[in-house]
Amino acid sequence: MSANAEKAKLAGVCSVRRKTIRGAFCRLTLNMPMEFPHPAPGQFILISPQPHSYDSQQTRATKFSTRLSRFDMGVPQDRTMLLRPMSIFDYVKAPGRPNGLLTLLFKVVGRGTLSLSGVEPGDRLRFLGPTGNGFNPLECKKTLLVAGGVGISGVNLLCKSLLAGGHPPLFILGVNSKEESPVRLSLTEVVPHHRWAIPKGTEPLRLVVSRMFDIFVPSMVASIYPGDQGAFCGTACELVERLFRANPAYAEKTMLAACGPAPMLEALEETARHYSVRQFLVVLEEKMACGAGTCLGCATRIKDLTDDAREAAFHYERVCTEGPVFDGYRVIYRM
Amino acid sequence: MASNNPQNVDFDDRAEALSLLKTSLGSMELKTPIMIASGTFGYGNEYDRIEGFCMDAVAAIALKGITSKPRQGNPTPRIFETPCGMLNSIGLSNVGVEVLINEKLPALADKKAHVIVNVGGETPDDIIDAARALSYHKRLFSAIEINISCPNLQGTPIGQDFHATRRVVTVIRQMYRRNTVIVKLVPNLSLISEMAVVCEEAGADALTVANSFPGMAIDVFERKPILGANFGGLSGPAIKPLSLLLVHRVRRAVSLPIIASGGISCARDAVEFIIAGASAISVGTALFYDARVCSRINEGIVDFLFEDAKRRGLTCPLPLRDYIGTLTLNG
Numbered sequence: 001m002s003a004n005a006e007k008a009k010l011a012g013v014c015s016v017r018r019k020t021i022r023g024a025f026c027r028l029t030l031n032m033p034m035e036f037p038h039p040a041p042g043q044f045i046l047i048s049p050q051p052h053s054y055d056s057q058q059t060r061a062t063k064f065s066t067r068l069s070r071f072d073m074g075v076p077q078d079r080t081m082l083l084r085p086m087s088i089f090d091y092v093k094a095p096g097r098p099n100g101l102l103t104l105l106f107k108v109v110g111r112g113t114l115s116l117s118g119v120e121p122g123d124r125l126r127f128l129g130p131t132g133n134g135f136n137p138l139e140c141k142k143t144l145l146v147a148g149g150v151g152i153s154g155v156n157l158l159c160k161s162l163l164a165g166g167h168p169p170l171f172i173l174g175v176n177s178k179e180e181s182p183v184r185l186s187l188t189e190v191v192p193h194h195r196w197a198i199p200k201g202t203e204p205l206r207l208v209v210s211r212m213f214d215i216f217v218p219s220m221v222a223s224i225y226p227g228d229q230g231a232f233c234g235t236a237c238e239l240v241e242r243l244f245r246a247n248p249a250y251a252e253k254t255m256l257a258a259c260g261p262a263p264m265l266e267a268l269e270e271t272a273r274h275y276s277v278r279q280f281l282v283v284l285e286e287k288m289a290c291g292a293g294t295c296l297g298c299a300t301r302i303k304d305l306t307d308d309a310r311e312a313a314f315h316y317e318r319v320c321t322e323g324p325v326f327d328g329y330r331v332i333y334r335m
Numbered sequence: 336m337a338s339n340n341p342q343n344v345d346f347d348d349r350a351e352a353l354s355l356l357k358t359s360l361g362s363m364e365l366k367t368p369i370m371i372a373s374g375t376f377g378y379g380n381e382y383d384r385i386e387g388f389c390m391d392a393v394a395a396i397a398l399k400g401i402t403s404k405p406r407q408g409n410p411t412p413r414i415f416e417t418p419c420g421m422l423n424s425i426g427l428s429n430v431g432v433e434v435l436i437n438e439k440l441p442a443l444a445d446k447k448a449h450v451i452v453n454v455g456g457e458t459p460d461d462i463i464d465a466a467r468a469l470s471y472h473k474r475l476f477s478a479i480e481i482n483i484s485c486p487n488l489q490g491t492p493i494g495q496d497f498h499a500t501r502r503v504v505t506v507i508r509q510m511y512r513r514n515t516v517i518v519k520l521v522p523n524l525s526l527i528s529e530m531a532v533v534c535e536e537a538g539a540d541a542l543t544v545a546n547s548f549p550g551m552a553i554d555v556f557e558r559k560p561i562l563g564a565n566f567g568g569l570s571g572p573a574i575k576p577l578s579l580l581l582v583h584r585v586r587r588a589v590s591l592p593i594i595a596s597g598g599i600s601c602a603r604d605a606v607e608f609i610i611a612g613a614s615a616i617s618v619g620t621a622l623f624y625d626a627r628v629c630s631r632i633n634e635g636i637v638d639f640l641f642e643d644a645k646r647r648g649l650t651c652p653l654p655l656r657d658y659i660g661t662l663t664l665n666g
Contacts (some may be wrong), residue, residue, distance in 0.1 A: 011387045012628050024566060069643075071602045071635045081571060081622050082416050112416060127627070128385065287414045289421060290623045292385055294377035294399070296425045297414030316407055335624060 010035060011128045014047075016121050017101065025150065025182045026117040027089075028104045030125070039088045041158035042134030042283055046083035046291040047104070048126040049115035083128060085288045085298075086321070087259070090160070105182055132324045134158075134255065135281065142253050143169035144243075146203035146236050146268060148260020149181045151212055152186040154283035154324070155259045170219070171188040174236025174264065177225035185221060185231075192296040201326050236260070237267040244275040251275035258328065259283035268335035273329070280328035286319040293321035301332040351607035352637045355654045358394075358614055360592045361515045361540035363449055363477055365394035365615055368605065368636075369629050372596050372619030373397035373453035373480060373519075378439040379446060385626045392629035394615065395449035396438070400482050402456050403464040405431035409460065409487055410563030415552050420598070421574030421620055422550055424564040426487045429457050432468040434473050440475040450475070450597075451517065454507075455482035457489065459499045470510040478515035483509055484522070484546035486568035493521060494546075500530065501537045507536035507567050517594065519543040520585070522574075527581055528588030535589045543594040543617065545583045571620040572598045579611055586612025586660055600628065602635020612660040 021308045022195040039045075041170045086104045088166040093100035108117050119125060127228055135158050143162055145155045152173060175181040184244075209311075222239040223231040256277045258268050265282050272280040286298040299316035300323065317323065356367040369392060376396050378397025382388045408428025415422045429438070435452070438554040443450050450471055458460040466479060481503060483494035493499045495511035500518075508516050518534045520527060522545035531542055553559040560566070578597025585593055599605055600621035608616050621628045 050624070071639055080416055081419060081620075082421060126627070171385075189515075220632065287412055287416075289414050290375065292377070292380045294375055295414070295423065295623065296374075296399075296408060296428045297423055299411055299413060299425075299428065301411070303460050316411075316558065 010037065011126070012036065013124050014102070016119050016129050018121045019117075019119065019121060020134070022179045022184075023180065024109075026104075026106055026108060026113070028106075028116075028119070030102045030104065030127075032100045032102050033090075036102075037130065038093065038100070039091050039102075039130035039157065041161050042154070042301045043100070043130040043132045043157075044085050044087050044111070045104075045127050045129030045131070046085050046288065047116065047128075047203065049079040049112060049119065050081070051119065051123045051125065052188045071197075073131035073160060077333060080112045082112070082289055083126070083291060084112045084116055085284065087157075087285070088130065088154050089153040091157065105153045105156075107149065107191055108180065111138070128310065131291060132320060133322065135325055141167050142250070143255045143257065144172065144240065145169045145262075146174070146240060146256065146258040146260070148174045148236060148258075149180075149312075150177070151258070151260030151264075152182055153259070154285070157244060158257060171218050172222060172236050172239055174222045174224075174239075174260065175231075176230070178225055181221075201260075212303055216218075233262070235267070236262060237271060240268065241271050244271065244277075248275055251277050254277060255281070256328070257277040257281045257283070260335040262333045265328065267300050269331075269333070282328040282331060283308065284319050284324050284326055284331065288320055291320050293318055298323075300326070302326065303330045303332060305330075314320055343562050353633065353651055355640055356633060356636060357654065358656050359429050359661070360395075360517075360594065360615055361554070362513075363395070363515050367394045367629075367633050368609065368613075368615045369390060369393050369453070369616045369632060370395040370594060370615050371584050371622065372421075372617040373400050373451070373482065373628075375619040375622055377619060378430075379443045381452065382622075382626070385624040388502055388568060388622075389627075389630050390447045392633050393448050393512070395451055395477070396446070397451040397453050397617070399428050399429055399434070400453040400455040400467055401432055401469075402427055402431050402454070403461055403468060405429065406622075412561060412563050413567075415554060415561050415567070417550070417569065417571075418573060420560060420569050421623075422552055422560045422567035423547070424487045424567035424632070426564060434464050434471065435476070436472050437657050440472065441516060443475075444528030449477035451478040451520070452476045453480040453482050455485050455488075456481055459493055459503045462493070464501050465599070466507045466510060473511065473514055473635055476514065478517055478540075479507065479511055480517040480519055482519050482546070483649065486547055486549045486566070487564060492521050492546075494519075495524060495529065496531050497530065501533050504534055504537035504539050515540045515542055517541045520545045520581075521550050521598075522546055522578065522597070526583050530625060531585045531589045531591070535591050539591060541594060541614070542585060542589070542594045543577055543596050544585050544613075547597075548577060570598065572600050572604075574598045575600075575604055579607060582608055582613050583662065585609045586662075592623070599632075600625075602639060603634045605632050605636055606639050608654065609658050610662050612657075612662065614659055 013029040020072040076335040089105040129196035221231040222236040289295040298319040301314045302317045304313045347434030454465040518539045547570040550569035575598030592614035594615045595608035596617035644652040
């Protein structure tokens with residue numbers, strides 16, 4: 001997972017094009033500068049909740065022509081200070097357009113995300129990225145993507161690129177309830193010609209496809225809230241377990257990629273081990289300060305490669321540089 | 336950016352303007368007063384990949400604190416943002432002296448800035464061991480910074496103990512005749528001026544004032560500290576007034592050059608520290624949220640020098656070094 005580690009990073013300024021807030025979720029569409037490289041699936045950007053200070057301060061400098069306006073600039077004012085790492089939910093560069101559009105989808109959980117949800121269309125924000133090691137070209141043709149809630153941001157771009165590559169994945173989204181879903185769900189019965197994506201032997205299960213993407217992805221929604229008509233009642237992991245139980249051969253041929261809360265990933269690891277899933281990748285998130293690999297703040301515990309993988313020693317790897325995509329069998333999820 | 340400023344018509348030559356910023360630290364000549372604080376710059380090459388960061392704006396870089404043996408560091412989470420600051424508890428996670436000497440330092444040979452090696456450890460002997468291993472490769476770096484003040488190790492930092500500090504500094508001074516020896520002080524020390532005197536007597540060439548302040552944050556629903564190691568070091572603009580006072584106190588106590596460190600994020604901060612008595616200033620946390628901060632501070636200082644010259648009716652600006660320690664207290 002070091003193919004794109006050496007690629008040049010980019011820091012720059014983007015502008016907010018659109019902001020949509022739905023419940024606790026915020027979706028920001030950003031106009032990226034021309035030089036912004038196409039992000040690889042799994043990569044992320046760091047984005048500042050502070051509107052770019054040079055603009056406003058330089059305008060002020062010319063307006064009031066004070067020499068010292070540059071002298072004071074740079075002290076954080078009303079918003080949080082550090083850049084926030086965010087998975088790239090979507091990136092579109094239309095042919096003929098110089099600028100790409102990057103979409104972030106996040107849940108407001110603390111001061112930083114609250115600050116970031118306070119930006120307005122037209123605001124210019126500093127960013128850093130795309131950075132991190134994304135998904136390598138995959139060795140498996142069959143892919144099962146599992147997202148827990150807003151974890152959909154971490155795997156959505158991979159889903160899109162798999163579709164474009166002609167290997168549609170099966171997508172499982174776990175949500176607490178339809179109302180608490182990060183994307184709008186309209187649940188419909190599985191379309192017969194998409195049935196092939198669903199492993200054989202799972203017939204008794206009521207399979208559901210949601211139209212949560214512009215493009216049609218064979219997908220299933222697991223909701224722990226029983227009232228959601230059409231969704232599988234239970235956790236995403238229980239749904240995965242059920243698919244594998246019905247068709248163990250499918251598990252052995254599948255690449256499982258997941259992004260979501262740690263307990264979900266941990267449960268998935270157990271399931272993946274039990275059914276010997278061929279490849280299990282996870283997208284991790286961690287609090288970051290620099291995003292460049294210098295501060296070592298985003299470290300996560302990775303099991304050392306030894307014969308006894310279960311209780312082996314561990315070392316720390318940086319989510320920003322060695323990650324955010326890790327071999328799910330080697331991550332230690334428990335705090 | 337300075338060239339865009341209509342105010343700079345009287346001083347077109349950027350290079351000449353920046354020459355006003357030259358300062359020195361013992362025998363080390365610095366092209367600007369800006370240094371990068373240890374722990375925020377990795378092993379010196381990580382920021383090459385970040386557009387906007389300009390090595391020309393920086394006089395010296397302090398590498399991540401190094402110990403005689405590699406260290407894993409503290410449990411996670413290690414970072415938490417607080418109002419105008421951040422807590423960190425990395426816990427001296429580092430590759431160890433051997434890897435530093437064999438891999439990291441040779442890669443910095445053609446850096447345009449001085450390289451400062453930061454040595455740390457849990458006990459005085461750990462620090463001395465790390466410094467000794469490095470002393471056979473003195474040519475690879477300009478200065479050695481003795482970190483007696485890491486807030487993220489078990490127990491009280493060595494820098495709170497006068498005898499231990501005296502011993503460490505004396506021993507390391509004897510190992511390094513030519514390299515500049517810097518001591519990074521503990522911030523929350525009521526007798527910081529006495530500690531500065533101890534370091535001066537033990538032969539230090541310069542002092543870094545100071546490390547991050549110990550602090551903590553609590554998750555109210557879990558009723559547990561947020562940081563994996565419970566406590567951390569607070570850095571960022573939140574601590575600037577605290578470290579400014581420390582620089583002032585240390586300045587009054589010793590004549591050693593001071594590297595100010597703590598919350599510097601703009602040119603005004605830098606000039607405040609210089610007037611309080613610092614010869615150089617260290618930028619750390621600000622770099623995390625703005626990679627251009629160092630160039631911006633340099634430009635801002637040049638602006639200040641011109642403005643100040645104008646207000647005082649001088650024909651040309653004074654060099655920055657004339658401002659060091661020019662503070663006069665009220666009444």
